[in-house]
Amino acid sequence: MQFTRRVRMLFGGMTGLVLAFLYVPLLIIAVLSFNTVSSLSWPPKGFTLKWWQSAMHSTGARDALIVSLKTAAGATAIALVLGLLAALAVHRFTFFGRESLNLMIVLPIALPGIVTGIALNAAFRQAGFEFGLLTLIIAHATFCIVVLYNTMLARFRRLSPNLEEASADLGAHTFQTFRYVTFPLLRTALLAGGLLAFGLSFDEIVVTTFTSGAGLETLPIWIFRNLSRGEQQPIDTVVATVVMLLSVIPVWIAQRLTSGDGPLTGGTR
Amino acid sequence: MTSTIVTPSPGPSSPGQSASRWFHRHPRARLVSLIGAPAAWMLVLYIGSLASLFLTSLYRLNDDGSGIQKVIGAQNYRTLIDKSVYLDVAVRTVKIAVIVTLVDMVLALPIAFFIAKVVGTRWRRLLVAAVLVPLWASYLVKAFSWRAIIGSPGGVLDRTFGVSPNYGEVGLIVVLAYLWLPYMIVPIYSGLERLPDSLLDASSDLGAHFGFTFRRVVLPLLLPSIVAGSVFTFSLSLGDYIAVDLVGGKTQVIGSVVFDNFSADLPFAAAFAVVPVIVMVAYILGIRRTGALDNL
Amino acid sequence: MKTARYCGALVAITLLASACGDDKKASGGEALKAIGDGEKALNLIVWAGYAEDGSTLPDYDWVHPFQDQTGCVVKSKIAATSDEMFQLMSTNQYDGVSASGDSSVRLIDAGLVAPVNTALIKNYADLSPFLKDQKYNSRDGKNYGIPHGWGANYLMWRTDVVASPPDSWSVVFDKTSPYAGKVTAYDAPIYIADAALYLKTAQPDLGIDDPYSLNQKQFDAAVALLKDQHSIIGEYWNDYTKTQSAFEQGSTVIGTTWQVIKNLATTNGAPLETVVPKEGSTGWSDTWMISSKAAHPNCMYMWMDYITSPKVQAQVAYYFGEAPANPKACAEIATLYSDTTHCDVFKATDESFAKSISFWATPRKSCLNGKGNDCVPFVDWIKAWTEIKG
Numbered sequence: 001m002q003f004t005r006r007v008r009m010l011f012g013g014m015t016g017l018v019l020a021f022l023y024v025p026l027l028i029i030a031v032l033s034f035n036t037v038s039s040l041s042w043p044p045k046g047f048t049l050k051w052w053q054s055a056m057h058s059t060g061a062r063d064a065l066i067v068s069l070k071t072a073a074g075a076t077a078i079a080l081v082l083g084l085l086a087a088l089a090v091h092r093f094t095f096f097g098r099e100s101l102n103l104m105i106v107l108p109i110a111l112p113g114i115v116t117g118i119a120l121n122a123a124f125r126q127a128g129f130e131f132g133l134l135t136l137i138i139a140h141a142t143f144c145i146v147v148l149y150n151t152m153l154a155r156f157r158r159l160s161p162n163l164e165e166a167s168a169d170l171g172a173h174t175f176q177t178f179r180y181v182t183f184p185l186l187r188t189a190l191l192a193g194g195l196l197a198f199g200l201s202f203d204e205i206v207v208t209t210f211t212s213g214a215g216l217e218t219l220p221i222w223i224f225r226n227l228s229r230g231e232q233q234p235i236d237t238v239v240a241t242v243v244m245l246l247s248v249i250p251v252w253i254a255q256r257l258t259s260g261d262g263p264l265t266g267g268t269r
Numbered sequence: 270m271t272s273t274i275v276t277p278s279p280g281p282s283s284p285g286q287s288a289s290r291w292f293h294r295h296p297r298a299r300l301v302s303l304i305g306a307p308a309a310w311m312l313v314l315y316i317g318s319l320a321s322l323f324l325t326s327l328y329r330l331n332d333d334g335s336g337i338q339k340v341i342g343a344q345n346y347r348t349l350i351d352k353s354v355y356l357d358v359a360v361r362t363v364k365i366a367v368i369v370t371l372v373d374m375v376l377a378l379p380i381a382f383f384i385a386k387v388v389g390t391r392w393r394r395l396l397v398a399a400v401l402v403p404l405w406a407s408y409l410v411k412a413f414s415w416r417a418i419i420g421s422p423g424g425v426l427d428r429t430f431g432v433s434p435n436y437g438e439v440g441l442i443v444v445l446a447y448l449w450l451p452y453m454i455v456p457i458y459s460g461l462e463r464l465p466d467s468l469l470d471a472s473s474d475l476g477a478h479f480g481f482t483f484r485r486v487v488l489p490l491l492l493p494s495i496v497a498g499s500v501f502t503f504s505l506s507l508g509d510y511i512a513v514d515l516v517g518g519k520t521q522v523i524g525s526v527v528f529d530n531f532s533a534d535l536p537f538a539a540a541f542a543v544v545p546v547i548v549m550v551a552y553i554l555g556i557r558r559t560g561a562l563d564n565l
Numbered sequence: 566m567k568t569a570r571y572c573g574a575l576v577a578i579t580l581l582a583s584a585c586g587d588d589k590k591a592s593g594g595e596a597l598k599a600i601g602d603g604e605k606a607l608n609l610i611v612w613a614g615y616a617e618d619g620s621t622l623p624d625y626d627w628v629h630p631f632q633d634q635t636g637c638v639v640k641s642k643i644a645a646t647s648d649e650m651f652q653l654m655s656t657n658q659y660d661g662v663s664a665s666g667d668s669s670v671r672l673i674d675a676g677l678v679a680p681v682n683t684a685l686i687k688n689y690a691d692l693s694p695f696l697k698d699q700k701y702n703s704r705d706g707k708n709y710g711i712p713h714g715w716g717a718n719y720l721m722w723r724t725d726v727v728a729s730p731p732d733s734w735s736v737v738f739d740k741t742s743p744y745a746g747k748v749t750a751y752d753a754p755i756y757i758a759d760a761a762l763y764l765k766t767a768q769p770d771l772g773i774d775d776p777y778s779l780n781q782k783q784f785d786a787a788v789a790l791l792k793d794q795h796s797i798i799g800e801y802w803n804d805y806t807k808t809q810s811a812f813e814q815g816s817t818v819i820g821t822t823w824q825v826i827k828n829l830a831t832t833n834g835a836p837l838e839t840v841v842p843k844e845g846s847t848g849w850s851d852t853w854m855i856s857s858k859a860a861h862p863n864c865m866y867m868w869m870d871y872i873t874s875p876k877v878q879a880q881v882a883y884y885f886g887e888a889p890a891n892p893k894a895c896a897e898i899a900t901l902y903s904d905t906t907h908c909d910v911f912k913a914t915d916e917s918f919a920k921s922i923s924f925w926a927t928p929r930k931s932c933l934n935g936k937g938n939d940c941v942p943f944v945d946w947i948k949a950w951t952e953i954k955g
Contacts, residue, residue, distance in 0.1 A: 112507050
């Protein structure tokens with residue numbers, strides 16, 4: 001489709017402004033990570049590498065990172081399985097409660113985090129569960145399911161049903177069809193959805209506050225702790241900058257996997 | 270050319286084949302085996318906790334604040350209705366959420382359109398990645414750095430332009446709009462991707478100039494995607510309390526009241542938490558018609 | 566349909582399960598008779614900075630030496646408010662807590678903490694006497710905790726904006742204040758006591774004696790004052806770095822703060838002064854308390870003794886910015902950090918100063934000052950605070 005030069009420039013200009021809006025605060029964060037002053041204030045008063053050095057050697061940051069990675073991995077794994085199962089069911093069957101199930105799966109991400117957080121907190125306490133990595137993973141998995149569910153559904157809608165029929169005609173039973181035909185077609189959507197769920201869990205703070213236990217810190221909780229101490233706030237800017245730079249990798253991978261599809265959902269063309 | 274046709278042998282079947290045959294004969298079992306685990310998880314864990322939360326909202330704190338009396342009564346809800354402050358807070362929060370959503374819509378549309386329709390494939394991937402990367406920068410650090418940006422005097426905006434919203438509702442709206450913007454851009458972008466170029470071509474062939482096409486062709490078709498994005502921005506704004514605390518000045522929202530009461534008076538916090546649940550459930554049920562739920 | 570019935574059953578079971586539950590109030594229990602062998606673990610609820618293990622700043626670590634010494638592996642959960650501490654203690658999953666007065670009283674009332682046998686704590690004898698047997702850490706002659714450290718809530722202002730040094734809290738309660746929009750106050754219901762403390766002097770016919778024991782009339786007056794104050798407030802704070810950055814920036818110029826905020830902000834260049842106004846100040850005195858259901862009581866006693874030893878007290882007080890409970894820490898601070906003025910700045914050994922502070926305590930119906938049974942309970946303070954903030 002051909003657009004006039006005016007339209008191109010107009011939209012290009014607006015895009016530039018929005019991108020600037022998105023990135024200027026991130027640049028400020030990066031700049032503040034070199035600030036000599038220990039609080040997050042502007043303008044920067046000097047240049048120092050001490051926060052970067054401190055962050056690199058910080059055992060607290062490393063431990064928190066590991067907890068975050070474990071939580072996100074566990075939550076994504078559970079969400080993958082449950083999301084896939086639910087999407088299969090919803091796509092292939094019409095049944096009583098289908099719409100309610102759809103609504104139910106969407107709720108954890110549609111309801112504000114604080115509601116999910118205090119509900120799960122109260123529920124775990126009633127059930128007598130000790131707060132720890134398990135409660136954390138369970139909580140995170142609950143709001144990650146919808147991401148995988150939607151990704152899978154979107155991909156299913158794209159797939160032609162003929163492929164599976166052909167496989168069955170050729171003699172494969174249900175599980176063989178799934179393993180050799182359906183699953184390979186789902187792989188990229190699974191990966192893209194998984195990456196998004198991983199990212200959601202990784203930066204989550206609200207539900208985490210209510211469902212983690214003594215001494216268990218995810219990276220956002222560790223960041224929060226540092227923001228509450230006046231002596232080393234800039235260490236958080238270092239961590240944020242590093243995570244952001246590293247995140248380019250999974251974001252780029254997800255992009256290549258689903259190019260032609262939507263950036264996240266796997267597309268429904 | 271010879272071709273080999275594989276015929277299933279009528280001999281002993283593998284366990285996979287027997288299971289497959291059994292499932293084929295019992296479609297309901299097939300459904301249950303698929304839906305069982307996720308449904309059970311969501312029902313017991315999530316709906317169960319929400320129900321338990323609602324039950325807690327019917328309890329009350331004993332007078333010295335040392336414990337919860339498990340006696341059912343509507344006193345918390347009566348307080349919510351009697352004292353005008355809670356309605357004020359709820360209305361204010363919804364207002365903020367609506368404004369943030371509208372701002373994000375306005376900001377997201379041009380960039381999503383540009384990426385989806387105007388630029389070529391290579392740039393497209395780069396720009397989409399550029400929109401997604403800010404989501405990975407820590408929410409907390411972003412919110413805290415906005416303190417340094419909008420503070421007045423002394424913040425970045427104040428020093429650069431001499432004018433700044435300072436900590437308050439306006440500043441809060443700016444920051445929330447910033448934080449949730451990628452969540453609005455992405456569904457709109459997906460929706461635009463799915464919009465066939467031929468429609469736009471047809472419209473211009475029929476004589477419409479771009480503005481008309483955009484308003485009368487693109488936007489109506491984009492409605493489900495826009496509404497899908499609004500679910501995120503609305504819900505995130507409705508429940509936020511951390512960014513509010515950092516840049517909202519003395520603004521009190523639903524999230525702040527729930528959080529403040531959580532440790533001290535859980536039943537009351539639970540009661541007030543029911544408010545955003547009702548709002549969001551109503552919103553979601555309302556938008557089902559637009560097909561937005563398929564675009565989340 | 567069957568699925569619907571199953572769903573209904575599941576939900577019903579969940580509801581039933583949540584409705585049942587332990588209603589019995591935990592009894593306080595008995596104090597330990599002797600410290601036995603360590604249980605190899607310890608779960609604590611602490612204020613940020615009270616149990617440092619080197620993960621924030623490598624130089625500040627008093628947890629690892631404790632672990633090496635006693636074999637008790639420490640896991641600490643940081644709480645942001647006293648209310649959160651109370652809520653966490655009620656889960657009975659922790660051994661101890663560093664409670665301020667506005668949670669310690671509630672903890673004792675709820676039977677969540679056990680009496681402490683102070684004879685088992687070697688360092689107890691050295692602790693400042695004005696911290697012992699107070700209404701926030703003892704009851705009916707039984708001691709419920711070990712003092713940790715304390716501090717006052719000061720009035721602080723920027724000297725480049727506020728011309729003449731104020732000597733009264735009236736400057737933050739004045740509706741016509743020239744600093745409107747740049748005033749701050751502590752963001753917690755307990756701040757109502759600050760208003761009451763001011764009214765004790767400003768409106769003596771209200772008859773306020775103890776700002777934590779208020780009858781309805783006194784309480785309403787304090788709330789009305791705070792509702793008026795709301796119009797001049799720029800920000801409320803309970804996360805002290807928030808107000809620290811605000812003072813440094815200049816978006817806040819006057820209000821309630823802690824000494825540590827002044828220290829940090831001054832290091833970053835802000836021109837600030839503090840004072841305890843003539844009406845007096847509220848403050849906080851923290852106590853280590855042991856859970857009545859502690860799974861690791863021996864380790865908890867070992868911790869209580871360790872944290873009150875001079876060297877550790879020095880580290881904590883210096884890092885956090887408070888007055889140590891053990892005056893012997895003052896000499897240690899001078900040795901460890903070449904700072905001979907810490908205890909003077911924080912008035913650690915100044916008994917009359919400490920006595921002039923109204924330390925945080927949770928209000929209850931049966932008045933804390935023992936003068937009646939019609940005081941406004943804390944539940945109402947919480948509700949009022951939401952209304953004040955509007």
